[in-house]
Amino acid sequence: MAQTQPQAAGVNGTSSNGNRPDQGGFKLKFCTVCASNQNRSMESHLRLAAANYPVISFGTGSLVRLPGPSISQPNVYQFNKTSYDSMYKELEAKDPRLYRANGLLNMLERNRGVKWGPERWQDWQVGVPRLEHTSDRGSEGVEGGVVDVVITCEERCWDAVIDDLLNRGSPLNRPVHVINVDIKDNHEEALIGGKGILDLADSLNKAAAEERALNPAGFDSGNAASRSGFDERVPEIIGEWQERWPNLPAVWTLAWF
Amino acid sequence: MAAPPSSVEEQIKQLGDARKLVLSDPTYYTPIIQGILPIVAPGARVELRRWAADFFAETFASPTIPASQKETLSLIVLETLRGLIENPSEDAAVVKSAVQTAASAYPLVFRYIINNPHDTLTWERMLAIKSRIFRIWDSAAPGVRICCVKFAQRVVLVQTKGPDADPRRGDPLEVSLSMVPPDHKLIPPKSLEAEASGLLDRMLAVFQENISDAVLVDATLNSLSILIRARPHIANKILNVILNFNPLKQANSPMTPKIRVMVKSMEKTTRALLVHILKRDPQNPLGPRIQQYVERMMRSRADIFDDASRKRGPPEPTDGLDHAKRQKLGAQVTNAAPKFYVPPLKPGPHTIAELFTVTGDEALKAFDVAMLSEDLVVKIGITILQRIDAETLNQAIDGIRQRYKSLGPSQPELLNPETAPLGVDEDDDDYEPDFSTAETEEQILNKLDLISPDVEKVTATDMALGHFTLPQPPPLTTSQATEVGQGTVSRVFGVMQTLEEKIKKTKGGINRLAASSFDRDAWITILTRLATRTFTGLDGTEEEVKAEPSESEQQSLANMIRESLFLYILEDFRKRIDIAIAWLCEEWYNDQVQVKVNETAVLHYEKWVLKIMDGMIPYLDASDRNVLVRFVSEIPGLSPGVLERLKGLCKNPATVTIALTSLLFLTMQKPPAKKMVLGVVEEIWDTYEDARPFALKLFAKYIPGLGDRGKSQDEEKKSNGMEAIAA
Structure with missing residues (x-):
């Protein structure tokens, strides 16, 4: 659930990151995941997309839950069926003052500029082409429906993602790094978390691009330890990143699609 | 492709267009794959070879292409694949994709060979690829090695006996040794099974070796779930190896950030796999051992990582002759x-x-x-x-x-000690054993007693106060009383919340509150009883006076406490479910007592049970099974209303499992409610079609003939279910 804080009301994610020019070259494909595919995953989705990474995003909850007038009256929506735009319109009609003050309308405004609506991780058919998503931010490069790195924003979501991948039985034989970056669910923390995730993505992509550029004489000539590829450098990269972002505790594993 | 040779960028762009075409329409795969084969020739540019190898991997993994088409495609690419994998100077990224492709193609080729036992050539190609992968398994870069592990996992899955499946059907996850006729010439089942057993050992060796490479360990762990699930006869072997694996082995040495990440990762991944297995198969005979292992890991992990963040290294042993202390003493x-x-x-x-x-x-x-x-x-x-x-x-x-x-x-x-000097040096104190400190204190008191009895007596008489009576306070109005009452209640909640904070901290080592009885639980008991019982006695007296308004005032105070309790529980119902249960038990008990005294008493239990459930339900998801089962099984009374809520949970596909599990629990553990519960299960069966498979699994033995129930009504119910979802 996207807990919102009144003091974060003025924060608007839509224009906080300048779109940086595309350097071209090799790009890892990312996927960001939080509980409701609203706040944390969408903030980092936008950030990664603005940095020209192919990116998609999901939520692992059973339903999309947004704060309502009281703790026992949340606004609940179905995944994959309700667009950010319709949620925006509904909440605006219900109580524009409340939902503006708690930042929900700003958040939905940002989200509807990124993609159509919240998607549920467990319903994602990995490997099925995503050609109908061309208007989504960051959709270029993920047409094949697979990614290289999944970044979750809460340990519960990481657990849900891993459990789901184990459930699927790894039919695609494709390795995927699944990294949790623990971010508190409010607008302010989501902004900080988004920066942290972009830094992580840059570090990972740098290593992956270096591996592709190496092009050694042969993969089993000489000993393997002399060259380090992307996969084995990931723990080191995360370790270094963690030193830079000590307040965003990270967990990582190498899983399979 | 058929295009004339042009710049690499241009060619890749053309290839990209071709890929988009097949992504939107899989029927074009065969011509496009055939067109691509020439560009992966050994002499081609590495960019093109990488592109093609990635494309092969994607194609054979794609869930949109029917298995029969993939089978045909696999025969086309097999020779090219072999060329890529066998080329000793091939680019690592190309080999990585090629091994992934081989892992996806293996079950396809295997099934083809089952049905075409005379195609020796194809099988020889596959065998060449297989043996080459097993040769590079130990020597290649880790990125390639993990794909070799995955390939081996696929081979093990194929070359062990599985549940009977139709060999003509598609799912490559279902291809198993059970489909091979025992007299098959090319693939004799016996020797294949032996090979699989050896491969499994080789895969599991990563848990027994001393070098712990997290990438390899994680890759192996995350590939094992399907083997454990779909091949029960090797599951025990795998689980036993994992249960003997200690992912925290490297944690005792000082950890670099990288090793920290790796150790945490291996521990977390091991636990995730075991929890997954336990969840899928709670009846597993190794269940208790898995449970134990998981709990032990969580504790050790908390020790290692929480300790490390608080203070580096374990505390020094407190031996008096410890080397460090001796040095310090030596100076003195x-x-x-x-x-x-x-x-x-x-x-x-x-x-x-x-x-x-x-x-x-x-x-x-x-x-x-x-x-x-x-x-x-x-x-x-x-x-x-x-x-x-x-x-x-x-x-x-x-x-x-x-x-x-x-x-x-x-x-x-x-x-x-009587004669020992009382003004001991501080230094001496440090090395005084405990028992003598205690004695000294006692002696100081004794001494004081001896010195000052006279003085004490004198002051006592002098200081005695005259008789004093406080003036009567002005009488409170009812609204003032309510207000003050509310203040008191919110204050008690405030106290409770700070207590909770401290209880969390005691885990860090400060263990002061546990010793006193003024902990959170004590306050909760006080609060719940305040809410339920305070006015019970008063109600009785007022009944005779018929003081209606004042009763309602008091009720509202009690209800206010209830309201606060309710909100307090909902704020974090997963952690506070014990409070909810304690409170509801009090309500239930009080209702019973009330009814004895007065038949028409207002009852509270039912109302608040339903309120709490309604508050929780929107937030429940599949992982909340324990919370829900505990709640419905520990509350003291079940009503149709409660069961109606559980039924409602079946609307949502994510909560069907937990709702039905809790109903099953009630059926087994609460015999008086059994009939009512089974009635609800039947209603669920009739209403929610999606819940049927799971309901059948759990309740088939309790409700005979459940599977055949209401088959004719399917069509109309379908639309019902859809409407119910749109909430």
Whole structure:
């Protein structure tokens, strides 16, 4: 659930990151995941997309839950069926003052500029082409429906993602790094978390691009330890990143699609 | 492709267009794959070879292409794939994709060979690829090695006996040795099974080796779930190896950030796999061991990582003769009495052993040297004498000498604390054993008693106050009383919340609150009883007076406490479910008592049970099984309303499982409610079609004929279910 804080009301994610020019070259494909595919995953989705990474995003909850007038009256929506735009319109009609003050309308405004609506991780058919998503931010490069790195924003979501991948039985034989970056669910923390995730993505992509550029004489000539590829450098990269972002505790594993 | 050779960028762009075409329409795969084959020739540019290898991997993994089409495609690419994998100077990224492709193609080719036992050529190609992958498994870069592990996992899955499946059907996850006729010429099942067993051992070796490479360990762990699930006869072997694996092995040395990430990752991944297995198969005979392992891992992980974040390294042992302390003492020894070293004996009789014991370590004191052989004692003695610092030895001897003297005629003088100076140096205090500190305090008090009895008596009489009565406070109005009452309630909640904070901290080592009874639980009991019972007695008296308005005032105060409790629970219902249950038990009990006194009493239990459930339900998801089962099984009374809520949970596909599990639990554990619960299950069956498979699994033995129930109504119910979802 996207807990919102009144003091974060003025924060608007839509224009906080300048779109940086595309350097071209090799790009890892990312996927960001939080509980409701609203706040944390969408903030980092936008950030990664603005940095020209192919990116998609999901939520692992059973339903999309947004704060309502009281703790026992949340606004609940179905995944994959309700667009950010319709949620925006509904909440605006219900109580524009409340939902503006708690930042929900700003958040939905940002989200509807990124993609159509919240998607549920467990319903994602990995490997099925995503050609109908061309208007989504960051959709270029993920047409094949697979990614290289999944970044979750809460340990519960990481657990849900891993459990789901184990459930699927790894039919695609494709390795995927699944990294949790623990971010508190409010607008302010989501902004900080988004920066942290972009830094992580840059570090990972740098290593992956270096591996592709190496092009050694042969993969089993000489000993393997002399060259380090992307996969084995990931723990080191995360370790270094963690030193830079000590307040965003990270967990990582190498899983399979 | 058929396009004439142009710049690499241009070619890749054309290839990208071709890929988009097949992504939107899989029927074009065959011509496009055939067109791509020439560009992966050994002489082609590495960019093109990488593109093509990635494309192969994607194609054979794609869930949109029917298995029969993939089978045909696999025969087309097999020779090219072999070329890529066997080329010793091939680019690592290309090989990585090629191995992934091989892993996806293996079950396809295997099934083709089952049906075409005479195609030796194809099988030989596949065998060449397989043996090449197993050769590079140990020597290639980790990125390639993990894909070799995955390939091996696929081979094991295919070459072990699985549940019977139709060999003509598609799912490559279902291809197994059970489909192979026993007399198959190319693929004799016996030898394939032996090969699979060897491969599995080789995969599992990563858990037994000393080098722990997290990338390999994680990759292996995350590939095992399907083997454990779909191949029960090898599941025990796999689980036993994992249960003997210690992912925290590397954690005792000082950890670099990288090792920290790796250790955490291996621990978390191991636990995730085991929890997954336990969740899928709660009846697993290894269940208790898995549970134990998971709990142990969580504890050790908390110790290692929480400790490390608080303070580096474990605390020093508190042995009095510990090396570090000895050094510190050594500096003081030059001008301090040797008594520092050897604590004086307590008063009373002593054994000779006690006289000569200089260590404070209880474990060491209990050790009987006589158990050692004489030779060994002599050896140890000589080594110690050779190494020991002469000064230290002298001090120890002096200490013992002092003790010995104290046992003689001067004993009472030294050991009678009455005469010992009270103003002890701080330094002395540090090395005073506990028992003597206690005695000293007591003695100080004794001394004070002796000195000051007179003075005390005098002041007591002088200071005595005259008789004083507080004036009566002005009477409170009802609204003031309510207001004050509300203030009190919110204050009690405030206290409770701070207590909760502290309880969390006690895990960090400060264990002060656990000892007193003013902990959170105590306050919760007080609150729940305040809410439920405060007015019970009063109601009885007021009934006779018929003071209606005042009763409603009081009720509203009680209800206010209830409202606060309700909100408090909902704020974090997963952690506070115990509070909810405690409270509801109180409500239920109070209702029962009330009904005895007065038949028409207002009952609260049912109302609040439903309110709590309604509050929780929107937030429940599949992982909340324990919370829900605990709630419905521990509340003291079940009503149709509660069951109606559980039924409602079946609307949402994510909560069907937990709703039905809790109903099953009620069926098994609450015999009086069984009939009612099974009735609800039948209603669920009729209403929610999606819940049927799971309901059948759980309740088939309780409701005979459940599977055949209401088949004719399917169509209309379908639309019902859809409407119910749109909430």
